[in-house]
Every structure is written in C-alpha cells, then in structure tokens.
Amino acid sequence: MSKFRTNIMVCGGTGCLASDSEKVFKNLKLILKARGYADEVQVIKTGCFGFCEQGPIVKIEPDNVLYVRVGPKDAKDIIDEHIIKGRTVDRLLYREPDKGKKAHKQEDMPFYKKQLRIALRNCGLVNPEDIYEYIALGGYEALGKVLTTKSQKDVIDIVKKSGLRGRGGGGFPTGLKWEITSKQPGKTKFIICNADEGDPGAFMDRSILEGDPHSVLEAMAIGGYAIGADKGIIYIRAEYPLAIQRLNIALKQAREMGLLGENIFNTDFSFDIDIKYGAGAFVCGEETALINSCEGKRGEPNYKPPYPAEKGYFGHPTCVNNVETFANIPPIILKGPQWFASIGTEKSKGTKVFALAGKINNVGLVEVPMGITLREIIYDIGGGIQGGRKFKAVQTGGPSGGVITEEDLDTPIDYDSLTAIGSMMGSGGMIVMDETDNMVDIAKFYLEFTMDESCGRCTPCRIGTKRLYEMLNKITSGKATMADIDAMKQLCYMIKDGSLCGLGQTAPNPVISTMKHFWNEYLALIKDVDNYQEEGRYIATNKDGTTIRS
C-alpha cells in the first residue's frame, strides 16, 4: 500500500468540471510525474466542495490549504511552490470580496464557518469512485449494524425518533413513511430513490450522487430492510451523466464486495438496486408520475389515494424517498437518533442542503442546520449581494415556492416557518434577486417553466398555466388593464384549487407571492393606472370605480 505524504484533492463536481478542473487534474498528475514526486503525492478527483462560484477548487491535505479558481496553468505553481518547496501560492487563496482578507484554511472562510455537513459529509473528502475510501470513513457500517443487530421495527423507530423529514420538499416524516409501507400486506415491496431533481437552479441531489454515491446506496439498503423490500430503484434524470456514471461504478463495487446482492452480511436479507433514467420532465419528481415513468408509462401523476405506500410500482407497496433524505440515514444509525434530533428546530430536525444561485457573491452548495436565518445564509455564508447592490427578494421552493422579502429575512428556517411566510422549503433551490430584478419578469420566468412542464393530464393546469403566462406577457408588454389583473388573480386560485397534482397546485405561487409583496411593480406596468405620484407610487382605479393606493 502507498505511503503518500500529501493528497491533492481536485473538485470533480459538474460545476468545477465545466470550468476545466479535469485539465487541472491531468496537469497536476503530469507535472508530479515529471518532477519525480508521483510516489509521494497523490491527486484525487473528489465530489463537490460547494464553493462553485470560486471553482475549480483544489485542496491540499494534510496542510489543509484551499485554493480557488485554479486554472490548468496554475498546476505548475501548486507543484513547484507548494508541494516541493512548502510555500503557499498566495494568489490562489480565497479573498473576501469586500475586505480583501485572505483565508488559508477552509474553516477560516466565512462560507464554511456556519455550515454543518451531514448529508454532504463526504463530498470533497473522498474519491467517489473508490468504495474503500467510503468504507474508511465508516461507510456500510450502518448497514452492517442494522442487518446484524436490529429488527425492522428498531430501524423504523430510530428514524422516527430522529425526526427526519423528507428533503424533497414535502417534509413528510421519513420514519412514518417507512412504517406505513412496512405495514402493508404483500411480500413484494419496493424502495425508490427520487433523483429527478428538476427545480431551476437546484443541484443538491446531483452533488450528493456525484460526490458520495455510496451513502445513498447504503441508505437504500437500510430502507429496503426496514420496509421489507428486496429491490430498489434509483430514478435519475438522464441529464446527470456524471452522477449516473459514478452511481454505476458504485453499484458495481458494492455488488463485488457483497454489500448489495444475495445474503448481505451473511444474513437472510438480499437487496439490489436498478437505475431508471428519466427524460427530464419536472412532473416526474411527483411520486405517482415517477412511478408511472418507472413502469414505462407516460410520466403523468395519478390521483391520491391510493398512495404509493399502498399501491405503487406495478401495484406493490412502494416507498419513495429523496436523495438527500437517504444521505442522512447512515449517520443517524451510527450516531443515534438523539444526536440528529439535537440539531435544528422543534419540528424540523437536522440540516438542509441549499443550492445558492442568482445575484449572490458565493454561488454554491451549502448545508446548514435548520433554524438558521435566511439573513445568515445570504450575508454570512453567501457573502451578500453581487456588486454591492441592494437585496430585493429570495425565492425558495423553486417554481412551487414564493418570494421572501427583506422583512422576513430573520425568520429561522424550517418547514413550517417558511410556509407561514408564504413560501416553502422545497427541495433546496434558493435564488437571490437584487434591486435591478423586475419581479413581474421573475414570475413570468417561473410560469413559463411550469407551463412547459405541465404534463397536460388535467385541464386547470394545462390550459390555466398557459393563460396565466399569456396574461403576464400582456402585463410586461404594457398592454394590460386592471381588469386583466383581477382576472389573473381569479385564475391563480382556479389553477391552485382545480389541479390534480402538486405541479399545478403550486404553479401560481410565484405570481401570487410577487403580487403580494411587489404590487407596485405590477401597477407600474398597467395601462389604465392614473395618478402617478412619485417613484413606485400610484393610485389605480378598478373597473368598478374603487381605487387602489400603492
């Protein structure tokens, strides 16, 4: 076995790969070899560090120095200066944008200081294509412990006690979902991993699968044991080629070591996992549509009940959990439910991964304990708004959520508090908007997305989103009247109340919430608004003669 003195970790997440980290990786290896250090220093391609804004990221261990924006040409300096002479390459260190302060170590960076990584624990730490590295950090021990010492009921109790709730957005208690599925009659049951991440700007699940695929496989086997399933399915969108490639490698390795397959850990439990590729339809993240798609049918939702736990994949009881939910399971088993329940708020335990995007300085992936405020995420971790501009709003929950404004920034984040302020947790997309963004355009952007993604099965959604989009277009082109706005409001509630699945039921949310918080911006675009007063203030006359003051 090797006796490497230094590890050079190069981020191999999709974000960094897009900014040429593959070339950095190759150059580092070539130069190391040329200098005769290939036996002392190893270069490892790892998963996402989360700091995508500053990618490609390179970390030197054990020195614990983090380099940012490393280009292929910088490989020479890293080797010649840092590795050979022990001198930190100053120009590649991260600098805080406003203060210019340099940070050598990862934990000195404000971006990492407030984070707590449970689901992302191994991302950026292990080589995702090497099962031995995962095992070295305690991987598959949770599965071994569960299979050899715990009953199915024990496992469900542990997950219930931990307070873990579904990370896909709905927030349904995971332990309860497992219990319901386990109690269904029938011998054939299935456990499905929902990796059909579709929110614009969200990439939490992709990063987990790319950076630590084994944690999801292990958790699925644990879940399979708990509910009595011997078959798992990962439903992943085909647009995630790297995640798919690493999953396939991980599956092969786990099978070779007998951690998937027949009689795992010499017990009666057998379990294997199949991958099904989705064509990238947003609605297929809805569990019944997902199951239809898995069965080879059109990806359209069904009416619930019956829930998948009763009648799912080919009519058998099926449990569908999100990628991030699964990634939390092994640490819960190993460290105990009390540990997990000690993190977070009263009703939302643990951490949540968010994909920070939009007009924020530190675009990237963050994992924070529940109960942290949006202000901390945006200003402390996210580094504030780009170009020193003013914050306007943040959209959580993707196209199903709503905007949150300055006044609610100090709300502690959990499932219930976000719903209370008119948005939702969602799967974890967080898009930040600044003062230059027009909120009607933002609403229109989301509506265009849901209109395109409506599967067409039910009328309120299929036609409603189309009409709503047309109305927004009329407003932004300056041709709409107050009567149109009234009609639009009505239509919003019709779509909400009349649609079959979550897609339609939440599609008008961006419109409703921007109308609530940024009514002025709608009014400013209305033709028959009179009495312009000062910037952003109008008095408008409704059709029935009543007036609206902004």
Next chain:
Amino acid sequence: MKVKSLEELKKIREESMDKVNLREHGEINEDKIEILVGMATCGISSGARETLNEFVEEIKKEKLNNVKVIPVGCIGYCHSEPTVQVNISGEKPVLYGNVKGKRVHEIIEKHIKGGKPVENLILHVDFERA
C-alpha cells in the same frame, strides 16, 4: 472479496484508513500534533524531502493518527537544515535542526510518543514571532 460480517467490514476499514488519514475529517481531534518540515531550497538540498518522507513512513508504521506532517517554507536557519518544528497544542513549539536519518526516529519516539523534547537537537529560537 465479499464482506461476510461487520467484523470483516471493520477490518477492511482499518486497512483502508491510510487512504484518507491525511485529510481533515469532520471530527475535531483536540490533541492534534503538527510536524512542520522546512522545505525551501536550502532544506531540500540538505535532504528535507527524505526527512519528510521518513516522518510520514514512521508515523504510518506507528499508527499515530493524530499527527500531521506538513511541508513549509524557509525559516532562516539554513545552517542547520533540515529543520523540523513540532507543534503540540497547548505547548510551546519546538524547533529541531539537522534532522536526518535516525534523528527522525528519535523525535518520534521521545517527543511525539513520549512527550519529552529531544534537548540536544533543539535550535533555540531567539526572535519574536508576530
């Protein structure tokens, strides 16, 4: 190879630890020890690279998981290269000069494992550090 029991898995874990030992894990280890090896031009020409690798090998052999070996730049004691500084949390850093061959073993045995600095190898630093 198929894993047949939790014990077997733990054995594989033990054998694989070397792969990830160099990296920072989530768990903070209070009694972490740092060994800084001067790897500037003068250090390298006096054999610092061999010294560093010897430390790495010795530490691996002795399974000292809380010790990190880090290459650093020149500290100005070119006459006594290779120089090695040992940082033990809560204690004053100790600087050694002319660390080569058997002296690596001596520092590991007496200072790192025994907690007692090797007096005859110490370079007395007589400047203030900012």
